[in-house]
Amino acid sequence: MNRKTRVRFAPSPTGPLHMGGVRTALYNYLYAKQRGGDFILRIEDTDSQRFVPGAEEYIIEALAWCGILPDEGVERGKMAEQISERHPHAPYRQSQRRAIYRKYAEELVNKGFAYYAFDTSERLESLRKDAESGGGAFTYNYQVRSSLDNSLNMTKDECEARLLQEKHWVVRFKMPENRVVKMTDMIRGEIEVNTNTLDDKVLWKVADELPTYHLANVVDDHLMEISDVIRGEEWLPSLPLHYLLYEAFGWEDTRPNFAHLSLLLKPDGKGKLSKRDGDRLGFPVFPLEWRSPEGDISHGYREDGYFPEAFINMLAFLGWNPGTEQEIFSLEELVNAFSIERVIKSGAKFNPEKAKWFNQEYMRSREIDKIASEFALILSEKGISRDFEYIKRVCSLVRERAVFVKELWDLADYFFVAPTEYDQTVKAKFWQAETPEILNSVKEFLSRIEPFDKESIEHPLSQYIKENGWQMGSVMNSLRICLVGASKGPSVADIMALIGKEESLKRVERGISA
RNA sequence: GGUCCGUUCGUCUAACGGUUAGGACUCAAGAUUUUCAUUCUUGCAAUAGGGGUUCGAUUCCCCUACGGACUACCA
Numbered sequence: 001m002n003r004k005t006r007v008r009f010a011p012s013p014t015g016p017l018h019m020g021g022v023r024t025a026l027y028n029y030l031y032a033k034q035r036g037g038d039f040i041l042r043i044e045d046t047d048s049q050r051f052v053p054g055a056e057e058y059i060i061e062a063l064a065w066c067g068i069l070p071d072e073g074v075e076r077g078k079m080a081e082q083i084s085e086r087h088p089h090a091p092y093r094q095s096q097r098r099a100i101y102r103k104y105a106e107e108l109v110n111k112g113f114a115y116y117a118f119d120t121s122e123r124l125e126s127l128r129k130d131a132e133s134g135g136g137a138f139t140y141n142y143q144v145r146s147s148l149d150n151s152l153n154m155t156k157d158e159c160e161a162r163l164l165q166e167k168h169w170v171v172r173f174k175m176p177e178n179r180v181v182k183m184t185d186m187i188r189g190e191i192e193v194n195t196n197t198l199d200d201k202v203l204w205k206v207a208d209e210l211p212t213y214h215l216a217n218v219v220d221d222h223l224m225e226i227s228d229v230i231r232g233e234e235w236l237p238s239l240p241l242h243y244l245l246y247e248a249f250g251w252e253d254t255r256p257n258f259a260h261l262s263l264l265l266k267p268d269g270k271g272k273l274s275k276r277d278g279d280r281l282g283f284p285v286f287p288l289e290w291r292s293p294e295g296d297i298s299h300g301y302r303e304d305g306y307f308p309e310a311f312i313n314m315l316a317f318l319g320w321n322p323g324t325e326q327e328i329f330s331l332e333e334l335v336n337a338f339s340i341e342r343v344i345k346s347g348a349k350f351n352p353e354k355a356k357w358f359n360q361e362y363m364r365s366r367e368i369d370k371i372a373s374e375f376a377l378i379l380s381e382k383g384i385s386r387d388f389e390y391i392k393r394v395c396s397l398v399r400e401r402a403v404f405v406k407e408l409w410d411l412a413d414y415f416f417v418a419p420t421e422y423d424q425t426v427k428a429k430f431w432q433a434e435t436p437e438i439l440n441s442v443k444e445f446l447s448r449i450e451p452f453d454k455e456s457i458e459h460p461l462s463q464y465i466k467e468n469g470w471q472m473g474s475v476m477n478s479l480r481i482c483l484v485g486a487s488k489g490p491s492v493a494d495i496m497a498l499i500g501k502e503e504s505l506k507r508v509e510r511g512i513s514a
Numbered sequence: 515g516g517u518c519c520g521u522u523c524g525u526c527u528a529a530c531g532g533u534u535a536g537g538a539c540u541c542a543a544g545a546u547u548u549u550c551a552u553u554c555u556u557g558c559a560a561u562a563g564g565g566g567u568u569c570g571a572u573u574c575c576c577c578u579a580c581g582g583a584c585u586a587c588c589a
Contacts, residue, residue, distance in 0.1 A: 012589045047588050121587070128586095135515055137585060170587050188519070197517050197585095205587045213589050237518055237584040262520075263582070270581065317538095321527060325537055344527075347582065351525050354539045401551045411551090426549075462548085476548035488550040 003254075005037025006227050008073070009063075010217070012044045013055035016290035016298065017062050019350075020232070020264040020273060023315045027261065028230045029068045030316070030338035040224060041073035043093045044217070046210045053293055056093075062287040066308050067331050089224045094216050101211040104219050104249070105171040105204035109151075113248035114203060116151040117172045118162055123149070139199040142177045171204040173214075173241065181240040186228075186259035186340045193240045201241055214238060218245045221256055230259045230340070233347075259340050262319060262347040273350050283352040287311065305404035306355070310362040314355045318348045328361055360403045371395045374405045382409070384416050393498055397490045411488070415499060418507055419485025422514055426487040430477035436512045438470055439478060443508045452501040458493035482511025 108114035131138035203215040278285035289300035496504040
């Protein structure tokens with residue numbers, strides 16, 4: 001069977017997308033693009049209780065920031081709500097597909113693969129409690145279904161009457177008895193499960209006329225012609241049910257291939273990565289800053305200064321590697337290099353240090369114009385404006401010292417503002433009694449240098465210092481204190497050449513008298 | 515409790531059944547440097563445990579331990 005690759009990322013809008021979700025979206029995207037296929041964004045909002053305003057917009061914006069643009073599916077505005085050339089399977093929001101699912105649920109009942117259940121939630125709750133006190137767990141399955149309140153245990157007429165009268169019945173899947181379901185996972189290989197360990201899952205509920213995940217997922221994946229499903233590991237236990245659903249509908253020949261991704265784990269200790277870990281350890285777990293409806297603010301990679309390319313690169317390597325020693329990959333390179341078979345089976349502990357390292361690598365290799373324009377923004381917030389060429393030269397001089405653009409100010413403030421204070425401990429180390437006298441001579445020497453560029457300053461200046469028998473360390477560092485005010489920055493010659501002769505001499509003079 | 519998935523340096527990971535078990539991050543030491551950095555070199559550090567199969571096991575099988583997910587009218 002040869003069909004077009006179509007994958008979907010199907011988040012639930014119950015909050016901001018967490019970095020594990022972004023990784024799932026990324027792997028889907030890479031997989032599809034490598035095969036010239038489509039990446040579809042579908043919103044699984046079948047749980048009306050847990051809907052969070054703003055979450056869907058957040059998901060769309062976060063993916064866009066990462067450079068993951070859906071070919072089809074939910075987007076801003078109403079574009080994806082109606083069928084069009086670009087959106088042949090619209091709508092892509094499950095709450096807007098309500099009418100579709102009921103028919104499929106009924107089809108399953110009619111074929112004998114499902115049944116109506118009228119048990120109240122109170123009744124099920126107490127059953128659960130009883131089982132718990134006995135050390136076990138209640139499962140609605142082949143052993144108990146005949147003694148519960150469902151259509152299997154009543155006449156057709158009685159059932160139809162109750163269907164009309166009551167408002168809380170559900171459709172449950174009738175899990176077959178003692179069958180071994182054989183499944184294939186693209187990452188994990190062959191998996192077998194006996195149906196006796198499974199339960200009769202709810203597929204559809206009349207209360208809100210909405211399906212649960214399992215039905216909606218299988219129906220939509222089929223209708224949307226999804227060829228491959230790459231999703232989180234939390235879905236692995238329900239894979240047999242999904243297989244059985246494809247079988248019951250008679251869709252086995254177009255059943256997608258499945259791959260289940262392991263979880264992202266917290267950096268220390270045990271368990272999966274959560275929002276709290278970020279707060280506790282000081283790193284973002286969300287791509288973008290998130291303001292909850294209650295007003296809580298969570299950090300985002302974007303706002304913390306990460307480049308989207310670095311973020312994506314880091315994420316790609318959390319659970320996958322190309323098998324070579326190359327670690328820096330653009331999105332395009334990832335598309336070419338990615339392979340689902342090389343995805344790691346075990347969970348990966350997130351390492352914030354390595355995330356910073358990735359950003360640092362991008363800080364060094366990124367086009368200088370991009371770095372400079374981001375820095376120019378920070379400068380203008382401080383009320384500083386300089387020509388772009390100058391900002392660019394400053395950036396290329398200090399970028400290798402920084403991990404984030406926002407660090408550039410502390411690293412290079414003296415290129416824009418003359419020092420007003422001088423670091424006394426550094427001064428105590430290099431400044432000697434004869435230093436003012438020496439600096440006066442140096443200043444006079446500098447004033448004669450023309451042109452005032454790095455090459456014309458560097459060598460002649462050190463020659464001059466040597467000829468006079470002065471201590472190189474003392475003189476150069478004292479000069480630096482005058483220019484910078486602190487013990488930081490590139491070479492003295494670089495600094496002087498960039499700020500210019502006039503400014504350099506002014507700073508030396510002020511430094512001597514300070 | 516049950517079902518399923520997993521387990522190589524502290525972390526991310528590499529290794530047709532045959533390697534001195536490799537790389538990256540972190541850390542440490544040294545070199546370079548007029549400062550802070552950078553850079554370079556070196557170092558520390560792992561196959562969870564026990565049984566098999568095999569001439570040979572990180573690799574295949576079983577058991578145990580540990581970790582994780584699931585066990586909702588949530589996804």
